[in-house]
Amino acid sequence: MKRARILFNGELTAVTVNDNNDAVLNDGTVIAEAEANWQPPCDGKIFVLGLNYADHAAELAFKAPEEPLVFLKGPNTLLGHRKNTYRPDGVDYMHYECELVAIIGKTAKNVSREEAMDYIGGYTVGNDYAIRDYLENYYRPNLRVKSRDTCTPVGPYIVDAKDVADPHNLALKTYINGELKQSGNTSDLVFDIPYLVEYLSAIMTLEPGDMIFTGTPEGLADVKPGDEIVTEVEGVGRLVNTIISETDYLASLN
CATH class of the missing domain: 2.30.30.370 (FAH)
Known part of the structure; x- marks a missing residue:
């Protein structure tokens, strides 16, 4: 369903x-x-994994981390399917990040890796935009990089966990204006979903609707106003999003 x-x-x-x-x-x-x-198809805490694909870490000249690199995003960042994300005026580089998002289905605290998948309720598609200009350290992305309004499209829907046979073998693809720019597979995750549930639930209680953005593979590219970005996760969904200027975004608020 x-x-x-x-x-x-x-x-x-x-x-x-x-x-x-x-x-x-x-x-x-x-x-x-x-x-x-x-x-956005659910509400909850938003956990985001950095450098969770070895090829993406190498693309950025980093080693894959030895433990999960996780940061939190605010609900202001979330945006639904077929909505507009603004690119700040005057920046040089803004890129998409196609991600499989695991949705917590029931309260989880101190869950073991062996039982972790029982706590996943479903999956959706995420696109975690980043403003590269402001990145000081990939291990500590600051507010200006990842926490702007509209910078995290998610959806369009949640696919029940039982309907995704193997979340660790799904193709991820991103298109800009119909041209394939990014291609990867969740089989290349550095830290898989059971590991992440065990790790996060040891730190804090996970609740239904919490989202775990599991990271993005290599293949990033700059996006500009007018671009249509399509992020796809095999068997999960196709998320469409359009880039607009900050000027147009601010005008739309009036």
Whole structure:
């Protein structure tokens, strides 16, 4: 089953998603995928893994970390499918990061690696944009790099965990204006999902709706206003997002 949230008649509404990726209301009403007002599919803490693919670490001239490099993002960063992300005016380099996102399905504290997958409720697609200009240290990405409004599209929906046979063997791809720019596979994760659940649940209680962005493979490229970015995770979903200027974004708030 695929579950999502949309804005419908001004209210945040839970829906299921059919085989055409259309939103289906509880009364059976179908809203076409291109017409639905998609919202982030869940609420919760946002854990983000840095350098969790060895090829991406090498791409940035770093060694893969010896323990998970994790930071938290605020809910202000989240954005739904087919929405706009702004590129700050005057920056030189902003890039996407296609990621498999694991969603916690039940409360987890001090969970063992062996039992960890029982606590995953589903999966979705994330795109964790970064403003490279402001990066001081890949091990400590500061607020200006990763925590801006609209910088983390997620969705469009959550696929139930039982419907993803092997989350550690899924192709990830990113396209800019239809051109393939990034390609990888979750089999190359440095720290897999059971390890991450064990690690994080030893630090704090994980709750339903918490999101673990598991990292991105190599293949980053600069994005500019007007670009359409599509991030795909095999068997999980296709997330569409458009880049706009900061000037246009600020004008849209008025």
